[in-house]
Amino acid sequence: MSATPKAPGRKKQPARQVKTATRPASEPAARQWAGLRENLLDWYVVAQRDLPWRHTTDPYAIWVSEIMLQQTRVAAVIDRYQQFIARFPTVVHLAQATEQEVLALWSGLGYYRRARMLHQAAQVVAGEMQGSMPKNSAELRKLPGIGAYTAAAIASIAYGEPVAVVDGNVERVVSRLGGWDFGAEGGDTKLRRRIETVAGQMLAPSRPGDFNQAMMELGATVCTPRGPQCLVCPVVQDCLTKGEHRTVSRAPMSSQDAAYALAVRDGTMGDSEVLLEQRAQSQTVMPGLWELPPLREAAVPDQDLRMTVRHAIMQVNYTVRIRTVPEPDVDAVTVAGGDRRWVPLTEASGMALTGLTRKVLTRAHLLSGGPGKRKSSQLGDTAH
């Protein structure tokens, strides 16, 4: 997303001498941040990863990338972002698509509500704004699904608006710079307000987009949650922590079993067909997406076990057993209900499949193209 300046070669640099920074004072808000800005921006020019959304200042493309990147790994987003932009190159193209088309291209990224909100907001822009994106963060926030973080990212990168982005990475970097301990600061809300204030003071007003991306990049690649690389950190001289601090512990993951039927038959047109079921629109998780029919019993006889798959959804690690089920036995072993359809395998890859279903069909070598062209290592182990 950064337009200026571009990194020659974009290779990570070894440990380097940073420019002399203002000596930290006891109260971070009183510090001068000129040295930090300069060191951080210099580092970003040479150390930033070459990511496809960093080659544009189109607010729509930046918006798509920011929504995809929420709670999803960069490596899983790259291909999907490129496919999405190729299929929907403008906000009007996205607005004109059906929800199933949008969900199909989102399949495997998880958190499908993001895709629905993006689609709804695109329809607002196309219908009420003549296809022209709002031109500042305050107007962007009026669109469905765009909060303070996303609005700040789009406005600073696309329009150069001097507004600070505060995501999880920035939160961690700023709190370490300030020497603040999450556990000792009286709770998240108080600390978050303090972080937002300081992040705004740090922001480079002449290059807000680059600065915001540099802060996020630093948090993603150097000032990581575990084992921050302080020896190569460009802002080490401004940092009062220089290492890990205590963080709020995450809720522990739980484990559950699940089981699905893999039923495949010869189709009438010479193509094999797989039985899929559409999740009800009333479901709170993944409504409208297509999946394999769930089995009545989680236990699967050894002779019918096609594969066992591990899949994480939110805070649950699932052990999923996939049972090969001949067509005549489907009703006897699966949970009744749902809109079921025998789908030609050549069509399945272009449908809005759940991440788990896409993973299973790919591992069974039943998917051939469309959104499922991704490598299996990139499929669906994100929460949904």
Ligand code: SF4
């Ligand atoms: S010096 Fe270490 S803890 Fe401080 S900002 Fe840099 S990487 Fe993070």
